Amino acid sequence: MNWKRLTAFLAVVVIMFGAIAWTSPDLVKGIRLGLDLKGGFEVLYEASPLEGGEQVTPESLKETAHSLEQRIDSTGTTEPEITREGSNRIRVKLPGVTDSKEVREMLSKPVNLTFRGPDGTIELQGDDFVQNGAKVEFDQLGKPMITIKLKDAKKFEDVTTKLTGKTLSIYLDDELLSAPSVNYPITGGSAQISGDYTLDEANNLRDTINLGALPLKLTEIYTQSVGATLGQKSLEDTVGAGIIGTVIVLLFLIILFRIPGVVAGITVISYTWLLVLVFELMDATLTLPGIAAFVLGIGMAVDANIIMYERIKEEIRSGKSLLSSLKAGSKNSFRTIMDANVTNIISCAVLYYIGNGAIRGFALTMIFSILVSIVTNIFLARLLIHLLIRSNLFTKPGYYGVKEAEIRAL
Numbered sequence: 001m002n003w004k005r006l007t008a009f010l011a012v013v014v015i016m017f018g019a020i021a022w023t024s025p026d027l028v029k030g031i032r033l034g035l036d037l038k039g040g041f042e043v044l045y046e047a048s049p050l051e052g053g054e055q056v057t058p059e060s061l062k063e064t065a066h067s068l069e070q071r072i073d074s075t076g077t078t079e080p081e082i083t084r085e086g087s088n089r090i091r092v093k094l095p096g097v098t099d100s101k102e103v104r105e106m107l108s109k110p111v112n113l114t115f116r117g118p119d120g121t122i123e124l125q126g127d128d129f130v131q132n133g134a135k136v137e138f139d140q141l142g143k144p145m146i147t148i149k150l151k152d153a154k155k156f157e158d159v160t161t162k163l164t165g166k167t168l169s170i171y172l173d174d175e176l177l178s179a180p181s182v183n184y185p186i187t188g189g190s191a192q193i194s195g196d197y198t199l200d201e202a203n204n205l206r207d208t209i210n211l212g213a214l215p216l217k218l219t220e221i222y223t224q225s226v227g228a229t230l231g232q233k234s235l236e237d238t239v240g241a242g243i244i245g246t247v248i249v250l251l252f253l254i255i256l257f258r259i260p261g262v263v264a265g266i267t268v269i270s271y272t273w274l275l276v277l278v279f280e281l282m283d284a285t286l287t288l289p290g291i292a293a294f295v296l297g298i299g300m301a302v303d304a305n306i307i308m309y310e311r312i313k314e315e316i317r318s319g320k321s322l323l324s325s326l327k328a329g330s331k332n333s334f335r336t337i338m339d340a341n342v343t344n345i346i347s348c349a350v351l352y353y354i355g356n357g358a359i360r361g362f363a364l365t366m367i368f369s370i371l372v373s374i375v376t377n378i379f380l381a382r383l384l385i386h387l388l389i390r391s392n393l394f395t396k397p398g399y400y401g402v403k404e405a406e407i408r409a410l
Helices: 003-030 058-074 100-108 153-162 199-213 228-257 259-282 288-317 322-354 358-390 404-409
Strands: 040-049 081-085 089-095 113-116 122-125 135-138 144-149 169-172 175-178 190-193 216-226
Touching: 003 259, 003 358, 040 058, 058 081, 058 089, 058 199, 122 153, 135 199, 144 199, 169 199, 175 199, 228 259, 228 288, 259 288, 259 358, 288 322, 288 358, 288 404, 322 358
Parallel strands: none
Antiparallel strands: 040 089, 040 216, 081 089, 113 122, 113 169, 135 144, 144 190, 169 175
16 A cells, blocks of 8 residues: 555545635635625616716716716615726615615715815816816826816806916716915916816826716616525525435435545535635625536546546546546547537636626636636546545455456457
């Protein structure tokens, strides 16, 4: 018996399961649950220009989505999911929200950008500015500043004349963004907003002014509310079904393949943990379609084990040694498994590209599940079986699901 190989096998398994036991509680708690699992509110908006004029642009839609996110954050709502769909739609998902009426009223208001004097009087509004006219430039010292252009030069001259020596504060809704001073009357309809800005702060202020110059009206075209109890029940039922199915499949593998079936159980458990870890690192949101993809990924991982182990059994039946059977079976099955995985990745990539919402979540989960499966159920499984065979502890063909009579018959 080769104790070094057996010790290496046990060390890999103990370290892997120790890491799983140590990190799993925190990983499970840290997973972000989607609307269909946690309960909450979902609304789909269609954006259009507030007062006609130019069409909605990708930039204005992006900034409107960003503005919605800021509004939601100000309410204390956690983990909002805001996505842009098509050329003029924004989908907002708010897990855990109970008072949907108040949130809907807040979100449906157009972006309100105003420039106010020291007494709070509104002197300029967003539609006074040239669309996409705000830009970030740099002064002679290399400090960022924002240049703006107004539609009515005379109006701007009158405002700056009145407020010379005072501040002209910039507000988004009721939030103060900046309070630059007016040093002198400004003619020509162009101005510079300078101050102690970082580049990120200057870019954000530019984007806000450009957004305010093209206010968008948001019209609800779809709403959905999911109760927290219903979401929790769906989560429990789906996870429970997945666990029961996985246990039955693993028992079947152990009965059919013996030692390789045990290895398959180890690698599938490792695969599940590693995929949850990937979700946590990505800060991804788990939804019902995502869980479905998760469970389907477990099935594909098991399928990879079956293909490889069947090839190994065929090699053993041909009379080869266990080590030769492992090498030949692994080599012959690798291309078949990889062809299937690459095909599935391509299909999921197409789904992700043309789909949206839940479809994209399903596709992305499948892609990562396939990549994690390649690591665990091909390379890790091959390593573990190799260590067991080289340990010379399990040398009988029966340990690998092959009867002696089958070898002699061939």
